[in-house]
Amino acid sequence: KNQVEQSPQSLIILEGKNCTLQCNYTVSPFSNLRWYKQDTGRGPVSLTIMTFSENTKSNGRYTATLDADTKQSSLHITASQLSDSASYICVVSDNTDKLIFGTGTRLQVFP
Amino acid sequence: DAGITQSPRYKITETGRQVTLMCHQTWSHSYMFWYRQDLGHGLRLIYYSAAADITDKGEVPDGYVVSRSKTENFPLTLESATRSQTSVYFCASSDGSWGNTIYFGEGSWLTVV
DSSP: OOOEEEEOSEEEEETTOOEEEEEEEOOSSEEEEEEEEEOTTSOOEEEEEEETTOSEEEETTEEEEEETTTTEEEEEEOSOOGGGOEEEEEEEEETTOOEEEOOOEEEEEEO | OOSEEEEOSEEEEOTTOOEEEEEEESSOOSEEEEEEEOTTSOOEEEEEEEETTEEEEOSSOTTEEEOOSSTTBOOEEESSOOGGGOEEEEEEEESSSTTSOEEEOOOEEEEEO
16 A cells, blocks of 8 residues: 655754654655645645655755655755744655655744 | 635534535646645545546545636535534645646635534
């Protein structure tokens, strides 16, 4: 069964610190992997989209990595800010372009 | 920019009532989607549309009806609401194939009592 699992479920860090969120998937065949940020009470907003051939992709302080061999991705947030407090959702697409959503990691950044 | 808007944002309705959630996008995107988001689940696709007058079922279509007479609008109707349809509903759109960025609306919070 195609699945996307994210860890940790929740994370608390202090402002200015770095953190890494994990995404493991069993989706096959693989098409692309996306990371979304969802603020409380808002819709998800796209951070990155990576295809099979891309290992790393950055969007400001957000850097996503992809290892298609081990079916793992990570989202690294550098020098966290209070505005980074949100849920981060990993989404994997198969070759029919069906999107399989993870349940997200809830990040809280405290001053 | 309010490229994709949903209404109402919040709705409380009674079991058995018909409810319609509206979705409007200003980008002329060909693809539009309806998802629901529940605790413990990732977003799940209800219905999608590749173009006006073309709609197709997603993962959880039962109890829902959609239409797309115009490119910019994609309403979702719950014909006879049930408590299990209490959820947050997100409309989304994309400018091309599924591989392109999908843009989400702000969500409609629906409670069925």
